[in-house]
Amino acid sequence: MADSAQAQKLVYLVTGGCGFLGEHVVRMLLQQEPRLRELRIFDLHLGPWLEELKTGPVQVTAIQGDVTQAHEVAAAVAGAHVVIHTAGLVDVFGKASPETIHEVNVQGTKNVIEACVQTGTQFLVYTSSMEVVGPNIKGHPFYRGNEDTPYEAVHRHPYPSSKARAEQLVLEANGRKVRGGLPLVTCALRPTGIYGEGHQIMRDIYYQGLRLGGRLFRAIPASVEHGRVYVGNVAWMHVLVARELQQRPALMGGQVYFCYDKSPYKSYEDFNMEFLGPCGLRLVGTRPLLPYWLLMLLAALNALLQWLLRPLLLYAPLLNPYTLAMANTTFTVSTNKAQRHFGYEPLFSWEESRTRTIRWMQAMDSSAQ
Ligand SMILES: NC(=O)C1=CN([C@@H]2O[C@H](COP(=O)(O)OP(=O)(O)OC[C@H]3O[C@@H](n4cnc5c(N)ncnc54)[C@H](O)[C@@H]3O)[C@@H](O)[C@H]2O)C=CC1
Numbered sequence: 049m050a051d052s053a054q055a056q057k058l059v060y061l062v063t064g065g066c067g068f069l070g071e072h073v074v075r076m077l078l079q080q081e082p083r084l085r086e087l088r089i090f091d092l093h094l095g096p097w098l099e100e101l102k103t104g105p106v107q108v109t110a111i112q113g114d115v116t117q118a119h120e121v122a123a124a125v126a127g128a129h130v131v132i133h134t135a136g137l138v139d140v141f142g143k144a145s146p147e148t149i150h151e152v153n154v155q156g157t158k159n160v161i162e163a164c165v166q167t168g169t170q171f172l173v174y175t176s177s178m179e180v181v182g183p184n185i186k187g188h189p190f191y192r193g194n195e196d197t198p199y200e201a202v203h204r205h206p207y208p209s210s211k212a213r214a215e216q217l218v219l220e221a222n223g224r225k226v227r228g229g230l231p232l233v234t235c236a237l238r239p240t241g242i243y244g245e246g247h248q249i250m251r252d253i254y255y256q257g258l259r260l261g262g263r264l265f266r267a268i269p270a271s272v273e274h275g276r277v278y279v280g281n282v283a284w285m286h287v288l289v290a291r292e293l294q295q296r297p298a299l300m301g302g303q304v305y306f307c308y309d310k311s312p313y314k315s316y317e318d319f320n321m322e323f324l325g326p327c328g329l330r331l332v333g334t335r336p337l338l339p340y341w342l343l344m345l346l347a348a349l350n351a352l353l354q355w356l357l358r359p360l361l362l363y364a365p366l367l368n369p370y371t372l373a374m375a376n377t378t379f380t381v382s383t384n385k386a387q388r389h390f391g392y393e394p395l396f397s398w399e400e401s402r403t404r405t406i407r408w409m410q411a412m413d414s415s416a417q
């Protein structure tokens with residue numbers, strides 16, 4: 049609990065607070081951070097659900113803005129004690145140009161750092177990604193690794209390259225003097241593939257399954273493990289890290305933490321079936337139905353079609369050479385660094401995470417009918 053001197057004194061800013069993860073961080077802060085006085089939510093697109101939050105005891109300030117615009121960021125950051133920077137362009141499907149991805153993820157992060165320095169905000173938590181590590185372009189497995197596991201991180205795709213550069217900038221900024229002379233304290237959280245209520249890709253896969261008559265066809269061997277973590281636990285880690293960073297700056301400043309919980313190690317497709325199965329979908333095949341070379345060919349064909357059609361329309365299917373490589377390369381984490389450094393334990397068990405996700409999918413299903 050908060051000590052009385054600090055009760056309801058703090059101003060937090062969440063960038064990207066209307067996104068999939070951002071909304072969970074916002075709601076978690078309101079539930080779990082008793083020292084909050086004001087919560088600022090900064091996003092390119094504000095959600096209508098923000099209105100319901102404005103009736104509670106914490107002042108909720110919605111700010112429509114763009115992280116690529118330094119002056120908008122500085123205005124939002126001024127007077128905040130803590131910034132949680134989750135805003136980002138998450139695109140591995142070729143919807144946005146590499147320049148736009150760089151602008152939002154790298155320049156946007158630079159703007160957030162500079163705003164903290166100029167306005168005197170001392171604590172910055174950055175939502176990074178497992179992708180800053182891998183899987184790398186060589187397809188090397190990362191099997192239950194931790195933050196110190198050696199791995200050749202080599203990126204070509206704009207999304208992981210931009211996340212890696214932004215993370216580096218955030219970590220390098222740790223210790224810089226902010227206005228007033230105090231040191232900036234930063235750290236980065238690296239979620240693996242996040243799932244849970246509001247997950248757009250899960251929604252897309254679900255509707256794809258419905259279009260295919262309630263079936264999905266196995267494309268990836270069941271033996272390939274893909275790390276997943278429940279959105280509620282990722283949000284909880286953000287809240288805890290932001291709180292503890294203020295108590296233990298020397299230990300936590302400049303550190304990276306993978307986001308983890310008790311979700312089981314499975315292939316991307318088998319894991320999704322934990323939710324899609326109870327919603328009536330079936331995964332056909334115990335082994336991939338198509339040989340890998342044929343999948344690669346289809347993925348390459350999709351990439352070619354995307355390029356050819358670009359002047360006319362946006363063709364951005366789930367399967368492309370990058371997403372195929374992601375799904376087909378083992379990448380799982382096994383670590384207790386967050387527990388050791390700031391006492392993190394998952395707030396939601398696997399059973400609860402699964403039930404909540406299924407309930408959300410079933411509600412989505414009935415509202416679609
Ligand atoms: N979804 C996943 O599995 C993972 C996501 N992440 C990271 O978590 C963060 C949040 O991702 P999601 O919630 O999945 O994505 P999302 O797309 O649902 O949320 C991102 C939010 O940022 C906002 N945003 C985008 N460009 C902006 C700009 N120029 N100015 C202000 N706001 C802007 C969007 O409007 C959106 O509300 C991202 O930084 C992403 O890289 C990391 C690991 C896994």
Ligand SMILES: C[C@@H](CO)CCC[C@@H](C)[C@H]1CC[C@H]2[C@@H]3[C@H](O)CC4=CC(=O)CC[C@]4(C)[C@H]3CC[C@]12C
Nearest residue numbers: 138140177179240241267316366367371372374375
């Ligand atoms: C080959 C298809 C056959 O079913 C399946 C294609 C699945 C892909 C769309 C996903 C497989 C792995 C996902 C990524 C992974 O979970 C890590 C991520 C981290 C992030 O920071 C952002 C999201 C993502 C890139 C995630 C995106 C979707 C996949 C590539």
